[in-house]
Amino acid sequence: MSGKTLYEKLWQSHLVEERDNDSGLIYIDRQLIHEVTSPQAFEGLRLANRQPWRVDANFAVPDHNVPTELHERSGGVAGIADPISRLQVQTLDDNCRDFQILEFQINDVRQGIVHVVGPEQGVTLPGMTIVCGDSHTSTHGALGAMAQGIGTSEVEHVMATQCLVQQKMKNMLVRVDGTLQTGVTAKDVVLAVIGEIGTAGGNNHAIEFGGEVVRALSMEGRMTICNMAIEAGARVGLIAVDDTTIEYVKGRPFAPRGELWDQAVVAWRELHSDDDAHFDRVIELRGEDIAPQVTWGTSPEMVLPVDGIIPDPQLMENAGKRHAADRALEYMGLKAGMAISDIQLDTVFIGSCTNSRIEDLRAAAAVVKGKKVASTVKRALVVPGSGQIKKQAEEEGLDKIFIEAGLEWREPGCSMCLAMNSDKLGAGEHCASTSNRNFEGRQGFGGRTHLVSPAMAAAAAVAGHFVDVRNW
Amino acid sequence: MKSFTVLEGLVAPMDRANVDTDLIIPKQFLKSIKRSGFGPYLFDEVRYMDQGEPGQDCTHRPRNPEFALNKPRYQGARILLARENFGCGSSREHAPWALEDFGIHCIIAPSFADIFYNNCFKNGILPVELAPAVVDQLFQEMYENEGYSLVVDLSSQRVETPTGETISFAVDEFRKHCLLNGLDDIGLTLNSADAIRSYEQKWRKQSPWLFDVVGV
Numbered sequence: 001m002s003g004k005t006l007y008e009k010l011w012q013s014h015l016v017e018e019r020d021n022d023s024g025l026i027y028i029d030r031q032l033i034h035e036v037t038s039p040q041a042f043e044g045l046r047l048a049n050r051q052p053w054r055v056d057a058n059f060a061v062p063d064h065n066v067p068t069e070l071h072e073r074s075g076g077v078a079g080i081a082d083p084i085s086r087l088q089v090q091t092l093d094d095n096c097r098d099f100q101i102l103e104f105q106i107n108d109v110r111q112g113i114v115h116v117v118g119p120e121q122g123v124t125l126p127g128m129t130i131v132c133g134d135s136h137t138s139t140h141g142a143l144g145a146m147a148q149g150i151g152t153s154e155v156e157h158v159m160a161t162q163c164l165v166q167q168k169m170k171n172m173l174v175r176v177d178g179t180l181q182t183g184v185t186a187k188d189v190v191l192a193v194i195g196e197i198g199t200a201g202g203n204n205h206a207i208e209f210g211g212e213v214v215r216a217l218s219m220e221g222r223m224t225i226c227n228m229a230i231e232a233g234a235r236v237g238l239i240a241v242d243d244t245t246i247e248y249v250k251g252r253p254f255a256p257r258g259e260l261w262d263q264a265v266v267a268w269r270e271l272h273s274d275d276d277a278h279f280d281r282v283i284e285l286r287g288e289d290i291a292p293q294v295t296w297g298t299s300p301e302m303v304l305p306v307d308g309i310i311p312d313p314q315l316m317e318n319a320g321k322r323h324a325a326d327r328a329l330e331y332m333g334l335k336a337g338m339a340i341s342d343i344q345l346d347t348v349f350i351g352s353c354t355n356s357r358i359e360d361l362r363a364a365a366a367v368v369k370g371k372k373v374a375s376t377v378k379r380a381l382v383v384p385g386s387g388q389i390k391k392q393a394e395e396e397g398l399d400k401i402f403i404e405a406g407l408e409w410r411e412p413g414c415s416m417c418l419a420m421n422s423d424k425l426g427a428g429e430h431c432a433s434t435s436n437r438n439f440e441g442r443q444g445f446g447g448r449t450h451l452v453s454p455a456m457a458a459a460a461a462v463a464g465h466f467v468d469v470r471n472w
Numbered sequence: 473m474k475s476f477t478v479l480e481g482l483v484a485p486m487d488r489a490n491v492d493t494d495l496i497i498p499k500q501f502l503k504s505i506k507r508s509g510f511g512p513y514l515f516d517e518v519r520y521m522d523q524g525e526p527g528q529d530c531t532h533r534p535r536n537p538e539f540a541l542n543k544p545r546y547q548g549a550r551i552l553l554a555r556e557n558f559g560c561g562s563s564r565e566h567a568p569w570a571l572e573d574f575g576i577h578c579i580i581a582p583s584f585a586d587i588f589y590n591n592c593f594k595n596g597i598l599p600v601e602l603a604p605a606v607v608d609q610l611f612q613e614m615y616e617n618e619g620y621s622l623v624v625d626l627s628s629q630r631v632e633t634p635t636g637e638t639i640s641f642a643v644d645e646f647r648k649h650c651l652l653n654g655l656d657d658i659g660l661t662l663n664s665a666d667a668i669r670s671y672e673q674k675w676r677k678q679s680p681w682l683f684d685v686v687g688v
Binding site: 014016017019020021023025027029036037039040043048050053054056057064065082084085087088091102121122123125127128133134135137149150151152153154156157160161162163165167199200203204230233235253254256260261263264267299320321323324327418419420437439440441442445446 | 488489490492494495498499500502503504505506507517518523526527555556557560561562563564565568583584585586587590591594595644645646656657658661662664665667668671672675678679680681682683684685686687
C-alpha cells in the first residue's frame with residue numbers, strides 16, 4: 001500500500017463519518033467570514049432558529065466593500081458613502097454581535113483582506129480544515145491547511161454543524177524544481193502553471209505545490225501560489241509544512257504558546273506527502289524556464305512571458321479556444337501579433353489577497369524607488385492587505401517611496417481586485433494588476449485587466465507599458 | 473431546500489467556454505443582503521448594453537440583441553446549454569440564485585467548475601455533465617429547431633430529446649437523494665450530531681490548540 005498525500009492525511013484526520021463513493025462528513029476547524037457571502041447564511045440560521053455549533057471556530061472581517069480612501073474610511077461604517085455597501089458591512093457587524101463571533105471591524109488595525117488576516121493573526125494554522133465563502137480561501141493551503149471556498153448555503157451549514165459533506169478530491173502534484181531568475185516571483189510561477197494546465201486543469205483535484213522552487217519561497221510567496229490554485233480550477237491548494245512554515249506561525253497572536261506550541265509543532269511536522277504517495281497527475285516545471293508573466297486575455301490561462309507576442313486565434317486548432325481568443329482580443333482591444341511590451345497602461349493596481357503582503361510591497365517599492373509614474377498612467381494604487389501590513393510598510397518607509405513616485409497609498413481592503421467599492425476601472429482602460437482574475441468586467445465595466453507580479457506592475461507604472469523587470 | 477424531479481423545458485444556449493461567475497452575476501449585485509431578486513441582472517454585462525446597478529428597474533434598459541437569452545425564440549427557457557468549465561471563478565452562490573430566479577433549473581455542459589456545481593444542488597438546480605460530443609450534438613439540434621426542448625429526469629438520470637433519444641448522465645447518489653426530495657441538508661447532518669460530538673471530543677484531545685482560541 002502506498003503512502004498518503006498531504007491532502008489524504010488532512011482528509012483522514014477530519015473525517016467524522018465515512019459515506020459511499022469516497023465521500024464523507026468532514027469536520028471544519030475554522031470558518032472565516034466576510035460581509036458579502038454571509039448575510040444570507042446568518043438569516044438562514046435565524047429562520048431555522050439554529051445557533052452556531054461552535055462560536056469560537058468563527059472569525060469575521062469586512063473586506064470586499066470597504067472604502068480605501070482615508071477621507072471615506074475614517075468615518076468607519078457610518079462613513080461608507082454607498083448605502084448598499086454600508087448596509088452590508090453594518091449587517092456583518094450586527095450579525096457578529098448577535099452571534100458573539102469575533103470580528104475585526106473596519107477600522108481595527110487587524111482588519112484587512114480575510115486571506116491576508118487569517119495567516120497573519122495565526123487564526124490560520126497548519127493542519128486545519130478552513131472554509132470561507134470566498135474562492136480564494138485556497139490561499140491558506142500554503143500553511144499546510146485544507147482550505148477551500150464554499151457557497152453561502154455551505155457557510156450556513158458549517159455555522160450550524162461545524163461540518164461539510166464532501167466528495168474526496170483527486171491528487172495533483174505540481175513540482176517546480178531548479179531556481180528562479182532574478183525578478184521572477186511566485187506570481188509568475190503560478191501564472192505559468194495556469195498557462196500550462198488551463199483554468200479547468202485542476203477541477204476535482206487538490207493541487208499540492210512542491211519542488212525546490214516552492215521550498216525556497218517565503219510564506220508570502222507560497223500564499224500567492226496557493227491563492228491562485230482556484231484559477232487553475234482547484235478548490236484546494238497545498239504546500240507541505242517545513243521550517244519556513246513553523247517560523248512564520250510562531251508568535252502570531254492566535255497561535256498556540258508554551259507547551260501547546262511544542263505539541264502542535266510535533267503534529268505539524270507530519271504535514272507533508274509521504275515519499276511513496278500516489279498522485280493522480282504530476283506536472284513538472286523548471287524554475288529557470290519561467291519568465292515574468294503577463295495575461296493578455298480574459299481568462300488567467302491566456303498568459304504569456306513578457307517578451308511574448310499575442311497569438312493569432314486563426315492558428316488555433318481547437319474551435320472553442322479560437323472562439324474564446326477572438327472574443328478576448330476584441331474585448332481587450334488587442335491584435336494578434338502585437339508584442340506584450342507594446343500594451344500601454346492606464347491604471348496600475350498593486351494589492352489583493354494574491355499580492356498585498358509586505359514582501360509584495362517591498363518588491364514594488366524597490367522598483368519605483370527614486371522614479372516617477374509615467375505621465376500616461378492615470379492612476380496607480382497601492383492597497384496593503386491589512387492594517388498590520390500598512391503599519392509595517394510605513395515603519396519601513398515604503399509609503400513615502402510610493403507617494404514620491406506618484407502612486408496612491410490606500411487603506412486596506414479588496415479594492416480594485418473586484419471593484420465592489422469605489423476603486424474601479426473605466427471602460428476600455430488597461431490595468432496592470434497584481435490581482436487574480438482578468439475576467440470581463442471584473443475590475444469595472446469594460447475594464448481590461450492584465451495580471452502580473454508586484455514588481456512587474458511597478459515597472460509598468462514607471463514605463464507606461466509592460467517591461468521586463470529582469471532588465472530593470 | 474428546493475427539489476428537482478422531472479423538468480421539461482425550452483433550451484437556450486450559452487455558447488462559450490469558461491463562463492465565470494462574474495459574468496453570471498457581476499459584483500455590484502453582490503452587495504445585496506438578500507437571497508432573491510437577482511434574475512433581472514443575470515448575465516448583466518452581456519445581456520444589456522449599459523452598466524447595471526443594484527436595485528435598478530431593468531424594464532427599459534437597452535438590451536443586447538445578439539445575446540441569446542434576449543432573442544424571442546429563447547424566451548421562457550428553463551434549460552441552459554453551455555460549454556466547458558461553466559461557473560468557474562468566484563464561489564458566489566448569487567450565481568445559481570440569479571439563474572434560478574431567472575427561471576433556469578437545469579444546466580447541461582461538458583464540465584462544471586467545482587464550487588458552482590456544488591452550489592447548484594443547494595438551490596434546486598440540476599447541473600448535468602454530458603460528453604463533449606453529445607453536448608455538440610445538442611447544440612446543433614437546438615440551433616436547427618426553434619422551440620427545441622428537452623426532458624430531464626433526475627430519478628432515472630436521463631435526458632430525452634424531442635426525437636425520443638435518451639442520454640443518461642451520472643450524479644452522486646447523496647446529492648440526487650437530497651435534490652429529489654428537497655431535503656434540508658443541515659437537518660440531515662444534524663442527524664449525525666452524536667458522531668460530530670464524539671469526533672470533536674477526540675480531536676480536541678489530539679489537537680487542543682485548535683480549541684478555546686484566545687488571541688493576545
